[in-house]
Amino acid sequence: MIISMKPHSSPEEIQAVCRRIEDFGYKIHTIEGVERVVIAAIGVGDTSQCLESLEALPQVEKAMRISAPYKFVSREYKNARTRIKVRDFEIGGDEFIMMAGPCSVESEQQIMTSAEAVAKAGARMLRGGAFKPRTSPYDFQGMELEGLKLLRKAGDAMGLGVITEVMSDRDVEMVAQYTDILQIGARNMQNFALLKGLGKAGRPVLLKRGLSSTVKELLMSAEYIVAHGNRDVMLCERGIRTFETITRNTCDIVAVPALQELTHLPVILDPSHATGKRSLVPALCRAGVAIGADGIIVEAHPCPEKAVSDGAQSLTLEQFDKMMRDLGPYLELWRGARVAQELVSA
Amino acid sequence: MIISMKPHSSPEEIQAVCRRIEDFGYKIHTIEGVERVVIAAIGVGDTSQCLESLEALPQVEKAMRISAPYKFVSREYKNARTRIKVRDFEIGGDEFIMMAGPCSVESEQQIMTSAEAVAKAGARMLRGGAFKPRTSPYDFQGMELEGLKLLRKAGDAMGLGVITEVMSDRDVEMVAQYTDILQIGARNMQNFALLKGLGKAGRPVLLKRGLSSTVKELLMSAEYIVAHGNRDVMLCERGIRTFETITRNTCDIVAVPALQELTHLPVILDPSHATGKRSLVPALCRAGVAIGADGIIVEAHPCPEKAVSDGAQSLTLEQFDKMMRDLGPYLELWRGARVAQELVSA
Amino acid sequence: MIISMKPHSSPEEIQAVCRRIEDFGYKIHTIEGVERVVIAAIGVGDTSQCLESLEALPQVEKAMRISAPYKFVSREYKNARTRIKVRDFEIGGDEFIMMAGPCSVESEQQIMTSAEAVAKAGARMLRGGAFKPRTSPYDFQGMELEGLKLLRKAGDAMGLGVITEVMSDRDVEMVAQYTDILQIGARNMQNFALLKGLGKAGRPVLLKRGLSSTVKELLMSAEYIVAHGNRDVMLCERGIRTFETITRNTCDIVAVPALQELTHLPVILDPSHATGKRSLVPALCRAGVAIGADGIIVEAHPCPEKAVSDGAQSLTLEQFDKMMRDLGPYLELWRGARVAQELVSA
């Protein structure tokens, strides 16, 4: 920690701050600048608590953390990529993973048709919501248990892994019975009760970035899950909220490589929620592959205009198929680059 | 709803959109503009679902809602202010309600000292967290049940109502046993499982605005609670997230009168989280009273630099007392204005 | 400056950074932490340039400035409030200054009627645009020189100071001939050619905060003007751009006291642009007075629905008059508080 005192602080005030830092078990190092005194605190301890305490002192101008507030999810803790095994493939490894399917599970026929088409086009995972977070209490809230069963059935029939959202710590166990990956939605990224509940879920987690969450907060939420016992976490950039309204959200695509510098966890891109507009999805998928994401999760529906949710951003199954074919050469470049990286770091 | 077609849409494409609108039970009204056709849909129905469906059609350029997506919380539904009775006073009525206390309940002595001081200075409600939403899994997470009991005890001893946060739908019942008002934190404003759980809680709710939630989304979340059976909701502006970092959040103070134009629910201001800085709290409290909020919730602690959380934004108990005295003449102007409004609307 | 090295930097890499800091004339102080080395640089020098240079070095993790990047505008340089004399009154002193008038000067009758009404209601300054920054090239661009002359005439006739916007360094001299205060619009806050041109203008400047400018950037832009020779600068909070669309901008009202902690320059609030909605202006004016702004600049027009610009946020002249009467008791509290402050700091 670095603590800068207000200019003209008295020696007593500086002493008081130093004592407080030492109470937290740190060694101190006082530096007299031209305008003010700066104190460096060295050691290992409860930095957050100490920072908060120092900021509450009237003569402290600013208290800054130097080391990251997360640990297990950092590259410094573990440099090698985390590979998460699902069925017969790995996320975070040498294969780019495509996850696709409708926003909501709506009927057996809808999810079966979707599963068949996305599997054929090259997807590895089937997505589909059974519990839906909806802004309005009057909107469709999901098929719940029935939806989970249909999703599982469709995935199994086509050899796909399945991913679906869980919205409450109360439901973790039940949802975990039916799904390969538990998805945490953007609005629940800091639902700490839920994050704790994932620790013992026995299933990998895809954690979506909150609408106004920083990259560091996303890592802190991942740290929650890991600290509570579940190391299989993947992160998902799905667009953040800004002043721009031409797209549903603003895709912070640079968060993908920025995260990969900081963490060993896989990073997935969600171009459907990031744009909210079907016509922009294929271009963003290309960019996502090129920038080096570990996978993509995308909405595709047999008949988007009849979808109960997110129709405007869903590809048709034909569009998904075409997109996958167009992505082919980009995926090949992706694999080449990934293998080269592994060689370098080996 | 107003639906604008892309320029050069064919008559068949326009027909297809019209039929879809009629399928949802609306009457249509087609308007031929110079560049494009615009369709007005008239009637009562599932607007959200219809809008989503239309936006998924390729020839639709934009589909816009004209009426508000919320109902029970709107001034159009009920014009008279909602008054929420707590103990022997009302929130939303002719008294400006001050809620104060520490961020977290830390010990019996701490909460008792706080309760005594804020009661003496004129507060009506005692605040204090027993379940704490913390960004880091390594930070203090609250005293939980023990904290609830201490808070209740302190409130009762000083004749104060108590307010505390509930973080999971699992805990609603338990927390409701100990508190007069259930607080929903900013990060849970769209935790829909929790919102539903509040419907039958039998306690008024203070709903904090999410860090990146619009005024309309805040109203939609309030609508969730009301639609699930609980009409006693108050809203809380506590600062939103913007690019500015000099304060912890950016206080959108105009949301207070903007909300009061749209809803009959009481609106409370939280200057502590809005600023994150003790020195700015009294000025913002004055502004909150002057702009016409129904109350304020503010952090005050016997010894902020020893607080386990939010010390930098907590007033000392002496500062709280001084602030309350300074607010006196502003509160008098507030009462005069409030009584005058009631006369006008009577 | 504080420079934190990446973990596991080699002694040679640390040496290289130290040498670079010393090249800029600073003394260094190396602190060995548990995970990484932190270097403190002490002295007076070209901090910006040094910081940029250090950040470009691959082993530097972060380089942080401790002291503020501005000087002349800071409270540390000069603690006493800057009082700016205009005609027979002062801005920044013991009088709260109301500036009012139409968005644009449209005709002699319009500006004369406006001037008469706002003067009678208690305004000290008449506002009115002659050069208008408009988002569309097809919108009314202002009456230019003719508008300046009418504004001056109306101000003189009613004993009001006048304030108007200047949009290009080319026009500074001409506009300065006709106005008491030169206004710099939000979109030009970082038009550095214009800022430099104001240094020798011989007129006080009201500098509006940019739509997405931080408080510190606003102070840096003020520093430009002062550094180029003009000390009479006042700052204006007029709302920033956020994700919220219910108001035209989001009023960062806390910027007013936050600025007053950092600078001795007067701070003015613009509730018209901050809200974009007439009905919200009076409430925000009350808040602006209560929070301690030095003045307000507000739009008022004889007939807002015929205004060539900003009609929706303009008060009618009757509304302005009523608002001024309602503000009376708040202004009295303002004066009491201001005088008390002066006594304290004397």
Add this chain to the structure above:
Amino acid sequence: MIISMKPHSSPEEIQAVCRRIEDFGYKIHTIEGVERVVIAAIGVGDTSQCLESLEALPQVEKAMRISAPYKFVSREYKNARTRIKVRDFEIGGDEFIMMAGPCSVESEQQIMTSAEAVAKAGARMLRGGAFKPRTSPYDFQGMELEGLKLLRKAGDAMGLGVITEVMSDRDVEMVAQYTDILQIGARNMQNFALLKGLGKAGRPVLLKRGLSSTVKELLMSAEYIVAHGNRDVMLCERGIRTFETITRNTCDIVAVPALQELTHLPVILDPSHATGKRSLVPALCRAGVAIGADGIIVEAHPCPEKAVSDGAQSLTLEQFDKMMRDLGPYLELWRGARVAQELVSA
């Protein structure tokens, strides 16, 4: 335009609004909904002015524009891509254009070395600032005329086009003498005096998106330049300002295809300012090529740690060379896709 009246508006109030719309030359179409009356205005006229006027009427709830506020820059006005000829190549055509060079021109040797290296690696344009917009008045402000001459000399020596920033309408003519493309910086995107001055500059313009400007505002600023006589405008996405601080700005990469849907003007990506961090630039360049930008403008410097500005985001010349080689296969895919598009639209 669509105008929605407040609920319970009286027939007289509706009549008044209708008359006002007709005064502006529009035909009206009144639609009686369940809750309120909606009025459609049909025709061609001064929509902006009419909208502003209507929003100023107290019974109008909202007035919405249906058609775009820009014209010449829209795909509806001209569908074929604008190709801008510079020296012996075209921007917006079948070649992906790389523009590279240092942030600032610093010396003959520096700019010559840079020009040679970027030309050899495959760039077509040399960038370099002679007039620098700097947040601090104490930072290096550019070599001005001397810098322009050196830039021109270096470009000519290596067969590169040159691009440099102009900051004031006063300087347009001078800068235009030395440069092939005039660059307008983000902070000047709505410097309307400057935009007008570009109309007769006789040089193509690269217009950078403002830090908090929407895609539509960017198009409106381009419309300014076109409306004043200069059709050779290209747009540049360079990151917007959000709450995220891990990168200097947040790259809104989806703005690239979103713009290409709306406009025929070329769209360039600036990964250096978008990220502010050298290590993230190559990944974002790949994404920019994959998403279909028309070109990239990137900072490269012989010795970034000695750069007078933007060193942290500048590639070394070696890194630029490596990046260009790595981009090779992506550029080939780009060309294939571009040619395929031309075939389709032909």
